[in-house]
Amino acid sequence: MPELPETQTIAALLNKNLKGRKIVTVQVSKDYRALPSTEIFIKAVTGKEIKSVRRVAKNILIELENGNHILFHLAMTGRLLLWNDKIGNERWVKVILHLDNGVKLTFSDMRVFGKAAVLSPKQTQELEARYGPEPLDKKTTHQQLVDRLKTKRTNIKNALLDQEIISGIGNIYATDALFLAKINPFTKTSEITLENANRLLDSIRSVLKESIKLGGSTLNDKMYVDPFGKEGKYQEHFKIYSKEKCPVCGSKVSFIKISGRGTYFCPSCQPLNKQ
Structure with missing residues (x-):
């Protein structure tokens, strides 16, 4: 958990609400390490416009204007939530993306089995190549x-x-x-x-x-x-x-x-x- 339907639901809603928005600032919890490093993650995504959000297998990929992608893998207990105002009682928040319209996207993970990473275009292609065919793809026979x-x-x-x-x-x-x-x-x-x-x-x-x-x-x-x-x-x-x-x-x-x-x-x- 979450599986394909859950990640598809999340990706579709994030795409609808985040497309065209710019990431103004990024916060990463001191007890959490974004990949490849927290410093690189923050530098790579800050100030970038979000072009789209999609699902690859059980991964959620946020495409940025420079071709890089933010990857979130939710594993067992990861959650992605949107906040219009203050972040509520959500616990275990590891990453916060502050957007140019005041909305915040939080990634929380109780058991820390999930992942937050920034991928280059080549790394994104390598990620996609690791997976088998999509069951909902009409080309899958x-x-x-x-x-x-x-x-x-x-x-x-x-x-x-x-x-x-x-x-x-x-x-x-x-x-x-x-x-x-x-x-x-x-x-x-x-x-x-x-x-x-x-x-x-x-x-x-x-x-x-x-x-x-x-x-x-x-x-x-x-x-x-x-x-x-x-x-x-x-x-x-x-x-x-x-x-x-x-x-x-x-x-x-x-x-x-x-x-x-x-x-x-x-x-x-x-x-x-x-x-």
């Missing part, structure tokens, strides 16, 4: 997905979280997509057929689009909110994630950790080796 899956020797759940195979998908949406596609999370990537990949990519797109429409998912920890502090609503529409009974057949939902990630699935609707 079912054949492409199955071919990339077969390059890895693992189970399908792990593969969907591998950002080199397909970008932006995290635990929640992998879990829900596999349920809709009726694929057991333990299915080996070598056993995924083109028919499986057809159902799976369609299911991935379905849950991602629905979540984006609903503003993402806000869990019980309330860590994710959009830049205006609004919670997402997809958690009210989870397909199988966090459920105890299957919404399709009524069977008890199985819960197990795969590579440390909590995984929910229905043994009846998602039988192993019957894909």
Whole structure:
């Protein structure tokens, strides 16, 4: 968390509200290190106009007038918030961008797993090249997905979280997509057929689009909110994630950790080796 729908929601709102604004001053907390260094970060972004804000995988990129980008990776507990006046009770604020219209953009991170960095155009290209195809890109095909899956020797759940195979998908949406596609999370990537990949990519797109429409998912920890502090609503529409009974057949939902990630699935609707 946040995954593709959450970062897409944040990027879209920041683009709408920050495009054309100039960064007047920058504050970085003394206990935090922006990359490549706090000094370079502040110098590189101060006085620059914001051209656009977009998402790459789970990263948020703010394009500046000189071609450089500010990168924010929110990891588990990062948040980006916009403030028209004083910064409220937001805790763990690490970076503040003061804009020419008085608005402030804050980056906070409780567990400090996130990242704030400035990237050159070359570094931005290298970042983009590290990720697999975007699931919502119309150019991403079912054949492409199955071919990339077969390059890895693992189970399908792990593969969907591998950002080199397909970008932006995290635990929640992998879990829900596999349920809709009726694929057991333990299915080996070598056993995924083109028919499986057809159902799976369609299911991935379905849950991602629905979540984006609903503003993402806000869990019980309330860590994710959009830049205006609004919670997402997809958690009210989870397909199988966090459920105890299957919404399709009524069977008890199985819960197990795969590579440390909590995984929910229905043994009846998602039988192993019957894909």
